[in-house]
Amino acid sequence: GVFMYNHLQRKVRNAEALAQKYKQQQEALSAQLQVVYEHRSRLERSLQKERGEHKKTKEDFLVYKLEAQEALNKEKQDSMNRYGALSSQHKILKNQHEDVKKQLLDLQLQHNSLKLEHRKTLETHSQKYAQLQQEKDSEVTNLQDTVFKLREESKLLRKAHQEVHSQLLNAQ
Secondary structure, X not given: OXXXXXXXXXXXXXXXXHHHHHHHHHHHHHHHHXXXXXHHHHHHHHHHHHHHHHHHHHHHHHHHHHHHXXXXXXXXXXXXXXXXXXXXXXXXXXXXXXHHHHHXXXXXXXXXXXXXXXXXXXXXXXXXXXXXXXXHHHHHHHHHHHHHHHHHHHHHHHHHHHHXXXXXXXXX
């Protein structure tokens, strides 16, 4: 009986020691679990906060994307309008350019024609001028000859007049 009692008592002590060990392990695990729960709670709050920020960021991004798309569409429309205006202006200027080219060609032809006419007129005038110059030179020469002859005749007439006058004086 004593042996059995000792044996049972030893078993009880071992069981108590084991119970104590398990109790300590349970307390340690409980403390660790508490830390894990607190950590999990913090992580959940952080996750909720991150989700809220993510949702807000996503909404902001969608608003930004929508505004950017609208701005891009408006810019595209403005560009198309400007392109249309420039294209029609280009067509008008191209037509004007063609008209001006035609006018230039016409004016060049007219200029060449006038240049030719001017050259002919200049030649005609040069010939006429040369002819008139010759006629003038000839007339001047004739007039000089006439003047010379008239002077000579005038000298002779003076001389004759002088002689007649002298004869008259002598006769008186």
